[in-house]
Structure formats: C-alpha cells, structure tokens
Amino acid sequence: xxxxxDPPEGPFRLSMLLSDTRYRSLTLQAITALVLAxxxxxxxxxxxxxxxxxGLSLGFSFLQDPSGYDINQRLVEYTSQSTHARAALVGILNxxxxxxxxxxTATIFGVIAGVLRLSNNWLxxxxxxxxxxxxxxxxxxxxxxxxxxIMTNVMPTPRAFRGDAATSSMLFDLFAFTxxxxxxxxxxxxxxxxxxxxxxxxLVIAVLVGSFFGARAIGTWATxxxxxxxDRPTTWYMILGVWLLPVxxxxxxxxxxxxxxxxxxxxxxxxxxxxxxxxALWFALSIYTGAFIAENxxxxxxxxxxxxxxxxxxxxxxxxxxxxxxxxxxxxxxIIPPLISQYLNITKNSSLAIAVGYADITxxxxxxxLNQTGRAIECVxxxxxxxxxxxxxxxxxxxxxxASIKLKER
Amino acid sequence: MKKSVILGALTVAGLSAGAAxxxxxxxxxxxxxxxxxxxxxxxGFAAPDANGEWKGFDVTMCRxxxxxxxxxxxxxxxxxxxxxxxxxALASGEIDMLARNTTWTFSRDVDLKFExxxxxxxxxxxxxxxKELGVSSAKDLDGATVCIQTxxxxxLNLADFFRSNNISYEPVPIETNAEAQQQxxxxxxxxxxxxxxxxxxxxxxxxxxxxxxxxxxxVSKEPLGPLVRHGDNEWGDIVRWTLNALVTAEELGxxxxxxxxxxxxxxxxxxxxxxxxxxxxxxxxxxxxxxxxRALAVEGNYAExxxxxxxxxxxxxxxxxxNAQWTDGGLLYSPPFR
Ligand SMILES: N[C@@H](CCC(=O)N[C@@H](CS)C(=O)NCC(=O)O)C(=O)O
Numbered sequence: 251x252x253x254x255x256d257p258p259e260g261p262f263r264l265s266m267l268l269s270d271t272r273y274r275s276l277t278l279q280a281i282t283a284l285v286l287a288x289x290x291x292x293x294x295x296x297x298x299x300x301x302x303x304x305g306l307s308l309g310f311s312f313l314q315d316p317s318g319y320d321i322n323q324r325l326v327e328y329t330s331q332s333t334h335a336r337a338a339l340v341g342i343l344n345x346x347x348x349x350x351x352x353x354x355t356a357t358i359f360g361v362i363a364g365v366l367r368l369s370n371n372w373l374x375x376x377x378x379x380x381x382x383x384x385x386x387x388x389x390x391x392x393x394x395x396x397x398x399x400i401m402t403n404v405m406p407t408p409r410a411f412r413g414d415a416a417t418s419s420m421l422f423d424l425f426a427f428t429x430x431x432x433x434x435x436x437x438x439x440x441x442x443x444x445x446x447x448x449x450x451x452x453l454v455i456a457v458l459v460g461s462f463f464g465a466r467a468i469g470t471w472a473t474x475x476x477x478x479x480x481d482r483p484t485t486w487y488m489i490l491g492v493w494l495l496p497v498x499x500x501x502x503x504x505x506x507x508x509x510x511x512x513x514x515x516x517x518x519x520x521x522x523x524x525x526x527x528x529x530a531l532w533f534a535l536s537i538y539t540g541a542f543i544a545e546n547x548x549x550x551x552x553x554x555x556x557x558x559x560x561x562x563x564x565x566x567x568x569x570x571x572x573x574x575x576x577x578x579x580x581x582x583x584x585i586i587p588p589l590i591s592q593y594l595n596i597t598k599n600s601s602l603a604i605a606v607g608y609a610d611i612t613x614x615x616x617x618x619x620l621n622q623t624g625r626a627i628e629c630v631x632x633x634x635x636x637x638x639x640x641x642x643x644x645x646x647x648x649x650x651x652x653a654s655i656k657l658k659e660r
Numbered sequence: 661m662k663k664s665v666i667l668g669a670l671t672v673a674g675l676s677a678g679a680a681x682x683x684x685x686x687x688x689x690x691x692x693x694x695x696x697x698x699x700x701x702x703x704g705f706a707a708p709d710a711n712g713e714w715k716g717f718d719v720t721m722c723r724x725x726x727x728x729x730x731x732x733x734x735x736x737x738x739x740x741x742x743x744x745x746x747x748x749a750l751a752s753g754e755i756d757m758l759a760r761n762t763t764w765t766f767s768r769d770v771d772l773k774f775e776x777x778x779x780x781x782x783x784x785x786x787x788x789x790x791k792e793l794g795v796s797s798a799k800d801l802d803g804a805t806v807c808i809q810t811x812x813x814x815x816l817n818l819a820d821f822f823r824s825n826n827i828s829y830e831p832v833p834i835e836t837n838a839e840a841q842q843q844x845x846x847x848x849x850x851x852x853x854x855x856x857x858x859x860x861x862x863x864x865x866x867x868x869x870x871x872x873x874x875x876x877x878x879v880s881k882e883p884l885g886p887l888v889r890h891g892d893n894e895w896g897d898i899v900r901w902t903l904n905a906l907v908t909a910e911e912l913g914x915x916x917x918x919x920x921x922x923x924x925x926x927x928x929x930x931x932x933x934x935x936x937x938x939x940x941x942x943x944x945x946x947x948x949x950x951x952x953x954r955a956l957a958v959e960g961n962y963a964e965x966x967x968x969x970x971x972x973x974x975x976x977x978x979x980x981x982x983n984a985q986w987t988d989g990g991l992l993y994s995p996p997f998r
Contacts, residue, residue: 318816318819318820319815319816319819319831320818320819320822320829320831321831322830322831322832322833329823330819330820330823331823402843402846402847402848403846407846407847407848409792409793409847429846429847429848430805430848430849514803515802515803515804516793516801516803516804516805516850517803517804517805517830519803526848604835607810607832607833607834609833613810613833617744617810617811617833618810618811618815618833621743621744621747621810621811622811622815622816623771624747624767624771624772626748
C-alpha cells in the first residue's frame with residue numbers, strides 16, 4: 251500500500267464496498283449508523299413496553315399541573331399555584347444566573363492568577379501556583395459544601411442583629427451579612443414608566459446599549475480625525491458624558507430610590523437578598539474553574555514567543571503595556587478554545603446546586619417535580635435537552651468570538 | 661464477530677427488561693435476603709446503633725417480614741433511601757419493600773403505582789422552633805425561613821398551610837434529616853417541619869432538647885406505612901399480614917413472653933390460627949404455619965415494638981395516642997385472622 255495507484259477503472263461491483271478505499275469508509279459509516287439506529291429503536295421499544303407493563307405512559311401534560319411547592323429564589327413571578335413548567339423556568343433562570351456570574355468571576359480569577367503565576371516575584375508566583383494546585387485538585391462538590399458549611403456556621407443568624415444586646419450590626423447600615431445570605435440595598439422606582447418592574451429595567455438597559463454605540467461612534471470619529479490630521483482629539487469627557495448623562499436623566503425622571511434591608515420579624519426584608527446557596531455555589535465554581543483557567547492563561551502566554559516580548563521591549567514599551575498590547579492579544583488565540591470548555595464545565599457543574607439547596611433546573615424540574623409527579627423519564631429527558639441546548643449555544647457563541655480574534659491571514 | 665456482540669448485548673438488555681415483574685417472594689427466597697428500604701437515619705424509626713446494627717420501629721417491620729419469609733430476622737439488607745430516592749428504589753426493584761416513614765397518599769398509590777399494605781403509624785405534620793424565638797403558634801411564622809426535606813408530602817403541605825393562612829415563608833430544601841438538623845441548629849432556618857414523630861425523634865438527639873418546642877398545630881394527616889410495588893399481590897399480602905399479625909397479637913394479648921405458652925395451650929381459635937396451630941393461613945400465603953410466630957418473635961407484638969423503639973420510656977417519648985388499639989380509643993384495627 252506504499253504506492254498509490256490510480257483507482258481501478260471499470261464497472262462498480264458489490265465487493266468494492268469493502269475492498270475499495272473510496273467506498274469502504276462510507277460502508278462502515280452506514281453500518282455504524284444502522285447499528286446505532288437499531289440500538290435506539292430497541293431502547294425505545296424496551297422503555298415503552300416496560301412502562302406499559304407497569305401501566306405507565308409517557309407524556310408531558312403534567313407540566314401544566316400546579317406544582318404545589320415553593321421555591322426560595324425566584325427571578326420571575328412564581329407561587330406554589332404555578333405550573334411545573336413555570337417551576338422549570340424558575341430553575342432555568344437560576345441555573346443561567348449562577349452560570350453567568352461564575353463564568354465572569356472565574357475568568358477574572360483565572361486571568362489574574364495565570365498572569366501572576368508568571369511573575370518574576372518568587373512569592374507571588376509560588377502563591378499562585380499554590381492556589382492553582384489546591385483548588386483544581388479538590389472536587390468542586392467539596393468546595394461547594396465547605397464554603398456553604400463555613401457560611402452557615404460562622405456568619406451570624408438574623409437573630410443576632412435583634413434587640414439591644416445585638417451581637418452583630420449592619421455594615422454602614424446598608425449591608426447585612428447573615429448565615430442565610432447577604433442583603434444589599436435594592437434599587438426601585440418611585441415614578442416608573444411601566445407597571446412591570448422588568449420593563450423599566452429593560453428601558454435602562456436599552457439606554458445603556460444606545461450609549462455603547464454612541465461611545466463607539468465617538469471612537470471611530472476620533473480615529474478618522476487622527477488619520478486625517480495626525481492628532482487624536484481628546485474624547486474621554488465625551489465618552490463619559492455619553493455613558494453617564496442619558497442613564498442619569500432616565501433614572502432621575504423615573505425617580506430612583508434605594509430599598510434598604512431591615513430586620514423585620516424572622517428575617518431581613520427589603521433590598522436584594524443574595525442567598526447563601528447562591529454565594530456558596532457561585533464562589534466555589536469561580537475559584538475552582540478559575541484555577542483551570544489560570545493554567546490555560548499561563549499556557550497561552552508562554553505560547554507567545556519570547557522574541558515578541560523582547561521586540562516590544564526594544565521599542566520601549568513598559569512591561570504592563572507589553573502584556574496588554576503585544577502578548578495577551580496573541581495569547582488569546584491559544585486561550586479561547588480551552589476557555590470554551592471551562593465555561594461548559596461551569597454550566598454543567600452548576601447542577602451540583604442541589605447539594606446546598608440552590609433551586610437550579612436540576613433541583614426544580616429534575617428534583618422536586620420529578621419526585622412529586624414520578625415522571626422520571628420525561629423530566630430527565632427535558633433536563634438533558636436543556637443542558638445540551640445551553641452547552642451548544644455557549645459553544646456556538648464562543649466559536650464565533652474565537653473566529654473573530656483568530657489570526658487573519660492577509 | 662460484530663453480529664455476535666450485538667446479539668449478546670441485546671440478550672443481556674432483554675433479560676434485564678423483564679426482571680422487575682412479579683415473583684418477589686421467589687426472588688427473596690432465592691436470594692436468601694430481604695432488601696428493605698429505610699431512612700438514612702432517624703433514631704427510633706431506623707438508624708444504625710453503636711455496633712452498626714440497624715434498629716428502630718420501621719427496621720423491626722423489615723425484620724418481621726424477613727423472619728416470616730426466610731425464618732431469619734437478620735437476613736435483611738437495609739438500603740438507606742432519602743425522600744427523593746425511595747420511590748425510584750422501590751419501582752426499579754432495588755428494594756423489595758419500603759418502610760420509611762412514608763405517607764399513604766392518593767397519588768403515590770394510584771399514579772406512582774405503589775401498594776400501601778397498611779398503616780403502622782398515624783402521624784401529622786408539625787413544626788419545631790427554638791424556644792428563644794418566643795413563637796407559640798404556627799400562624800405566627802410569617803416571614804420565617806423553614807427547613808424541609810425535599811421529595812416529601814411535608815413540602816406540599818407546607819406550601820398549602822402558608823398559602824391558606826395568607827402568610828409567607830422561605831423554604832430551605834434539604835435531602836436528609838441529618839442535614840436538616842445541622843442547618844436548623846446552626847440557625848440557617850428558624851423552623852424545622854416534618855412529621856411530628858420525626859420531630860420528636862430528631863429533638864431527642866439534640867444536646868439540649870429543652871431549648872426547642874414543637875408547636876401545637878398539626879397541619880396534615882400523615883398515615884405512615886410500609887409499601888410494595890403494584891402488581892405483585894402475593895408479596896403485598898405477605899407484608900400486609902405480617903403487619904396485621906403484630907397488631908392482632910397485641911389485641912389478643914399475645915406477647916413475646918407468653919407466645920410459646922399460648923402456642924401450646926391456647927383455646928382461643930383466633931390465636932391458634934395466628935400462631936399456626938390451627939388452620940392453614942400460612943400455607944395460603946405461600947409460607948409455612950409458623951410464619952407469624954416468627955415475625956412476633958423478633959421484638960414482640962405492636963405494643964412491644966412501639967414501646968421499645970419510640971414509646972414513652974425511650975428518649976423519643978411518643979405516647980400511643982392515635983396509635984392505640986381501637987379497643988382503647990385508637991385507630992389500630994386489624995382485619996380478622998380467619
Ligand atoms: N411522611 C412524609 C415525610 C417523610 C420523611 O421524610 N420523614 C423524615 C423525618 S420524619 C425522615 O424519615 N427522614 C429520615 C432521612 O432523612 O432519611 C412523606 O412520606 O413524604
């Protein structure tokens with residue numbers, strides 16, 4: 251087989267399906283696909299006959315029944331009278347919330363630790379090596395439980411804030427740190443445009459998006475001037491104005507107020523509560539995944555040839571600027587692909603929420619709903635569908651980003 | 661070669677497909693062991709003692725069935741289950757019966773397809789709070805943080821109770837009783853709610869049980885009992901009549917102390933049928949004549965089992981209350997042995 255000869259001429263014979271390299275791979279793929287289809291069909295038949303034997307049937311109508319249970323962290327309206335589908339939605343939003351928060355903080359931790367690990371300062375680089383080795387070599391579930399246990403046992407209960415003999419007090423009278431979570435002042439509107447709170451915030455976000463494009467336009471304009479005249483106009487005050495003024499005006503018109511948490515009855519009420527389970531999960535996922543990202547970042551930086559740094563140094567750039575302008579942009583090309591899989595890991599690992607009673611999709615749809623209705627197969631199928639979709643979306647999004655920073659050969 | 665691998669895999673899968681169906685009695689006999697689902701640990705009901713041996717009210721139910729069927733009260737494999745895993749464990753055939761403080765409800769019976777063989781403890785849901793909170797009624801719990809075990813009826817009753825009283829609360833869902841206890845004692849929740857018997861059992865293990873009160877409200881009916889899968893009525897009958905044997909023995913005054921004597925000399929025909937000296941009840945169950953006598957020999961009749969594990973002489977200190985015989989104003993009423 252060392253010498254490639256021209257494919258034999260002549261009519262097609264059945265035996266060529268196996269003997270001819272042009273067709274063999276197709277044949278094998280067809281066989282595999284057939285076997286796979288048979289297995290799936292068999293599994294499906296097995297499930298349906300067994301369910302029938304037990305008098306059960308597959309169906310998703312239970313999703314429309316009232317769920318009957320309460321959830322402690324709700325980003326949308328939900329009561330025990332809402333449907334199981336609604337409970338699943340609450341769970342999805344909670345999963346997305348913790349996943350997004352953890353992706354952001356893990357990236358920050360990871361980049362800082364990865365860059366500092368290459369520091370010339372012995373202590374700093376060893377500290378970072380220590381962080382990476384400790385955190386990525388202990389399972390994330392253990393971290394979640396450790397952080398949660400420390401929180402519930404070390405932080406004061408809301409009771410400790412009560413009465414004259416209170417042993418704890420609020421920070422600046424604005425923040426309360428308790429073993430049930432952290433309470434912070436929450437913004438509200440005294441003169442809202444829309445009845446629904448969400449719509450008002452959407453308006454604020456829309457204005458911010460407008461500011462973003464405004465700031466970009468100023469940047470483009472400045473570059474144009476710079477190219478024409480060689481002088482870049484000072485734009486920082488314009489950009490600041492474009493960012494701040496419209497939001498400030500909108501917020502003033504809508505009457506921004508701050509709702510400050512206060513101890514009422516058993517708990518703090520008012521403001522925003524960041525629950526203990528969310529904090530434990532968020533923090534654990536961040537430091538754990540951050541350790542992996544740190545290694546990716548380090549690998550990425552080390553992949554940029556030393557000549558680049560030296561050349562930049564020879565041009566007179568300061569070390570900070572060398573890192574930001576020369577090394578990191580090139581390192582990103584190496585860092586992004588493994589970063590995608592870290593983001594996927596965070597999203598999937600967030601299902602460990604159940605260990606601390608955080609109401610993510612696994613805890614609502616895959617936990618209480620599954621258990622109270624007994625619809626195990628349906629619930630697990632929906633769960634798989636959700637995680638699959640979420641993961642594919644993250645991959646797709648990050649791949650687009652990766653393509654945009656890829657080395658463009660001109 | 662490919663073909664044989666696939667065929668092999670298909671046969672294996674095909675074999676396992678049919679395994680969960682009827683014939684539990686034969687399975688248990690062939691295995692020589694009863695797989696019994698219990699709690700992960702609730703002192704008095706089911707918990708391993710200092711020697712690692714399972715002890716408790718529900719555990720005795722498992723042992724009685726093992727004694728009746730296999731003639732050996734120790735031939736039991738105890739499978740700890742949580743509120744969430746128990747039904748899957750039973751439905752999949754991992755356990756032969758479940759005795760885990762499980763409430764008999766319509767949907768578990770009809771929709772989840774289980775057969776509750778009876779009630780071994782009539783209970784209701786209660787609330788426990790630290791005394792220092794100064795709460796005297798469950799209606800004062802507006803805004804409280806409540807620890808609950810997930811996958812239970814407790815979870816649903818709680819939502820109903822607070823909604824119908826128009827007060828709010830924040831649930832803290834927890835897998836096991838042990839974790840709930842930890843969180844409650846750490847003050848991560850103000851209230852712990854579960855079956856009143858479970859509260860008493862949990863409180864008994866506290867360092868200072870006196871610092872905690874159980875509120876007077878009982879907000880639900882929780883008839884707790886052993887259950888098996890739908891569709892294997894012979895097996896269901898065995899578990900049902902083992903429970904009934906314990907209850908009937910108390911009613912008829914048969915105890916572990918006088919059983920041997922009664923067996924030899926009783927002239928009460930129902931006692932004779934129960935202990936197998938008259939009639940063929942054991943045979944009808946597919947067991948031998950001594951089946952009930954062996955079940956009774958484990959820890960005695962219902963009253964003895966109750967007093968030894970959760971009764972007033974134990975730290976748990978539960979009164980018989982609803983769980984007294986019907987002749988004493990309680991709800992225990994076994995169908996006759998004839
Ligand atoms: N009876 C209720 C609740 C049963 C339940 O979870 N009971 C608790 C306390 S009474 C228990 O047995 N916990 C032991 C464990 O965590 O394994 C039900 O069947 O849903």
